[in-house]
Amino acid sequence: MNKKVVTINDVAKKAGVSPSTVSRVISKNPKISAPTREKVLRHMEEMGYHPNAIARSLASKKSGAIGVIMPTTSQDLFLNPFFPEALRGIVRGASNSGYDLLLSTNSDKDEEIEVIKHFILGSKVDGIILMSSKVNDECVNYLSSLDFPFSLIGSPDGLEGQINHVDNDNFMAAYEVTTYLSMKGKKKIAMIVGDEKLIVTKKRVEGYKRALLESNINFDENLLYTGSFDEQTGYEYGSIIAEMEDKPDAVIVADDLVAYGAVKVFESLDVSIPEDIAVASFNNSILSRYAATPITSVDINAVKLGEESMKLVVQAMEKEVRGQKIITPYTIHKRKSTEG
Amino acid sequence: MNKKVVTINDVAKKAGVSPSTVSRVISKNPKISAPTREKVLRHMEEMGYHPNAIARSLASKKSGAIGVIMPTTSQDLFLNPFFPEALRGIVRGASNSGYDLLLSTNSDKDEEIEVIKHFILGSKVDGIILMSSKVNDECVNYLSSLDFPFSLIGSPDGLEGQINHVDNDNFMAAYEVTTYLSMKGKKKIAMIVGDEKLIVTKKRVEGYKRALLESNINFDENLLYTGSFDEQTGYEYGSIIAEMEDKPDAVIVADDLVAYGAVKVFESLDVSIPEDIAVASFNNSILSRYAATPITSVDINAVKLGEESMKLVVQAMEKEVRGQKIITPYTIHKRKSTEG
DNA sequence: CTGAAAGCGCTTACAG
DNA sequence: CTGAAAGCGCTTACAG
Numbered sequence: 001m002n003k004k005v006v007t008i009n010d011v012a013k014k015a016g017v018s019p020s021t022v023s024r025v026i027s028k029n030p031k032i033s034a035p036t037r038e039k040v041l042r043h044m045e046e047m048g049y050h051p052n053a054i055a056r057s058l059a060s061k062k063s064g065a066i067g068v069i070m071p072t073t074s075q076d077l078f079l080n081p082f083f084p085e086a087l088r089g090i091v092r093g094a095s096n097s098g099y100d101l102l103l104s105t106n107s108d109k110d111e112e113i114e115v116i117k118h119f120i121l122g123s124k125v126d127g128i129i130l131m132s133s134k135v136n137d138e139c140v141n142y143l144s145s146l147d148f149p150f151s152l153i154g155s156p157d158g159l160e161g162q163i164n165h166v167d168n169d170n171f172m173a174a175y176e177v178t179t180y181l182s183m184k185g186k187k188k189i190a191m192i193v194g195d196e197k198l199i200v201t202k203k204r205v206e207g208y209k210r211a212l213l214e215s216n217i218n219f220d221e222n223l224l225y226t227g228s229f230d231e232q233t234g235y236e237y238g239s240i241i242a243e244m245e246d247k248p249d250a251v252i253v254a255d256d257l258v259a260y261g262a263v264k265v266f267e268s269l270d271v272s273i274p275e276d277i278a279v280a281s282f283n284n285s286i287l288s289r290y291a292a293t294p295i296t297s298v299d300i301n302a303v304k305l306g307e308e309s310m311k312l313v314v315q316a317m318e319k320e321v322r323g324q325k326i327i328t329p330y331t332i333h334k335r336k337s338t339e340g
Numbered sequence: 341m342n343k344k345v346v347t348i349n350d351v352a353k354k355a356g357v358s359p360s361t362v363s364r365v366i367s368k369n370p371k372i373s374a375p376t377r378e379k380v381l382r383h384m385e386e387m388g389y390h391p392n393a394i395a396r397s398l399a400s401k402k403s404g405a406i407g408v409i410m411p412t413t414s415q416d417l418f419l420n421p422f423f424p425e426a427l428r429g430i431v432r433g434a435s436n437s438g439y440d441l442l443l444s445t446n447s448d449k450d451e452e453i454e455v456i457k458h459f460i461l462g463s464k465v466d467g468i469i470l471m472s473s474k475v476n477d478e479c480v481n482y483l484s485s486l487d488f489p490f491s492l493i494g495s496p497d498g499l500e501g502q503i504n505h506v507d508n509d510n511f512m513a514a515y516e517v518t519t520y521l522s523m524k525g526k527k528k529i530a531m532i533v534g535d536e537k538l539i540v541t542k543k544r545v546e547g548y549k550r551a552l553l554e555s556n557i558n559f560d561e562n563l564l565y566t567g568s569f570d571e572q573t574g575y576e577y578g579s580i581i582a583e584m585e586d587k588p589d590a591v592i593v594a595d596d597l598v599a600y601g602a603v604k605v606f607e608s609l610d611v612s613i614p615e616d617i618a619v620a621s622f623n624n625s626i627l628s629r630y631a632a633t634p635i636t637s638v639d640i641n642a643v644k645l646g647e648e649s650m651k652l653v654v655q656a657m658e659k660e661v662r663g664q665k666i667i668t669p670y671t672i673h674k675r676k677s678t679e680g
Numbered sequence: 681c682t683g684a685a686a687g688c689g690c691t692t693a694c695a696g
Numbered sequence: 697c698t699g700a701a702a703g704c705g706c707t708t709a710c711a712g
Contacts, residue, residue, distance in 0.1 A: 005689090007688095007689055007690085008689065008690060008691095009689080009690095017698075017699085018698065018699045018700075019689090019690080019691095019699090019700095020691080020692080020698070020699060020700080020701095021697090021698060021699075023692085024691095024697095024698085026690090027691080031697055031698085032697070032698085033697060033698090036697080036698080050461035050462065051462065051689085051690080052462060052463050052688085052689050052690065053458075053462035053463060053464050053690095054394060054397045054462070054463045054464070054688085054689080054690090055398050055463075055688070055690040055691090055704090056689080057394045057704090058392075058394045058395050058398050058688085058689080058690070058691090058703095058704050058706085059689075059690040059691040059692080059703080059704050060690080060691055060692085061691095061704070063394060065442070068443075070431070084424035084427075087424075087427075091410070091443060091445055094445040095445045095446055097445075099445075100442055100443075100445070100464065101442065101443040101445055102440055102441070102442060102443075103408075103431060103434075103440075103441040103442075103443055105431055105434040105435045105439075105441055106435055117390070118393075121390035122390065122391065122392060122393035122394070123392050123393060123394045123395075123705095124393050124394070124440065257626065260630055285626075286597065286625075286626065286627050287626050287627065287630055290600060290627055290631055290632075291630055291631070291632070292630075292631070292632035345705090347704095347705055348705065348706060348707095349705080349706095357682075358682065358683045358684075359683090359684095359705090359706080359707095360682070360684080360685095360707080360708080361681090361682060361683075363706065363707060363708085364681095364682085364707090367707080371681055371682085372681070372682085373681060373682090376681080376682080391705085391706080392704085392705050392706065393706095394705080394706090395688090395704070395705030395706040395707090396705080396706055396707075397688090397706090398687095398688050398689070398690085398704085398705080398706070398707090399687080399688050399705075399706040399708080400688085400706080400707055400708085401688070
């Protein structure tokens, strides 16, 4: 970078106006007369002027960027198709919004909360998108206490009416899947979920329990398993389930990859699907559709969630919207693993 | 955001030193004596001081951010598992680097080059990672002409010795796969690739042609197909191939999803795999491993590519490294679709 | 080892 | 509709 940079002052001088005027032209201030505007514009063009976003940020106290906070702790980060898809939605939503996207990167020990503080206290962002929420989430609490504009993908733990968030009805999704299996005559339905600290996990378990209750099936805590979003988890719990004396006749899984692992184990042990054990899952990934035994899966439409979260944070910044709640639809795709 | 912000001047006053000194403490300038440093640090802590990154950027002319340019044109952006994976590598590489990641978002008409100009001319980034390269890529040319620090995932079109880039040896990968199929006795090998403007496509086609030549198979341009990275492409070309009179006995595909589409068509038409037609592919996605008919696939290790690209751009910024070339290994996973 | 001063390139009341 | 002036919160030669 050698050429010396053209500033607003250079343009002002050439155009024979004040820097203030040039600044107003840049920010499309309508008070500037057409002739002046055009004159300034012409000189900007001629001189190859480009506004310095940093200087602008400092003076206006607006960074023009939105911080995207990805969970740092979870190993599943990109194993779980949810994150790339939601990110795609965010990127899509950010297009034409005029905002830049600042991605969180953690330095080892740093918790998400540290990243957020750096972003906010360093004035790097005007708004924040939180890609997941935990039980009693300190990030949500922090942002909320600051009244900083943000939106959450997922649901908050309490504070329902105060936090902008976009989510599926995970309670209903799990309820519906469980009821569906019960309708299919299943009497002993196990569940494998993700991190129990996550709100999404909590809600799904609640929906599952409720459905069991209404189907007159007793909830058995020994049939509720917690694990990561990898195949290995599916193998492990799949083996345990398949080898139980009085084994479950259905299992609901939080992610297709895990479900796939379980299906594979079942098949290797000659447990027939769905007759002996039915399998239903979440995320509707490529795998669930194309596996040898296609898996019934709930499409939560993560792209949509990302897109809406972007809209929401923009509203939070520009219109001080707070406590807005958006529920996007899910779709249950019924396939061979439950339909036979 | 209500509380009034604590500045370097406030801290200086309280601590009884000059703002310069406080600034030097922040930037860990070693010339500051231990007692002064500790005194300042104590006051910073007490007052809840946090440096303003924007002001810092303006004064130091360093943004502390790296721009990540994702292709805007390609529909495949997130269909192709390459991008999320490479992005994961970039995020991982950025951790502990101290740099922020600024993601490109395009506004409709904007070409990638416009995004880059905004980033650079607006002083928003100190370096750039280009996630893909086209033939005669204007972005590469622009960055190169500016001598702006950047790294490219993939290979440049010419300018080999001047552009920092990290890539697989795509020529060799395609060559090896083609030769492998030829060794298996295949005599008529088709190829389905992605956008022909992409360098990666060009290199793979070259490797393929070279292998054909060495195997004494004539290259037939009618057996070279171009398409997007979706299942549909696989169906379409798969149908065409399967219904040819004198049909190919092998096909190499640029992505597993496309390959999967082709495999599905073949199977539905009772074309046996790999006996009648062998299928080999790229990306080694979950699908290739877990599909009903597992597909032989080249793992290009996109995460690694992303990680290295990050290291490279940091070197470009901090040590003015230019023209560095990093080749990361690929692995061919041989599966049922070619092994029978 | 520390300070005073100038400057980074903008924006924004205020005044006219 | 336009300008002069102050200021955004830092850094960095320069001087001592």
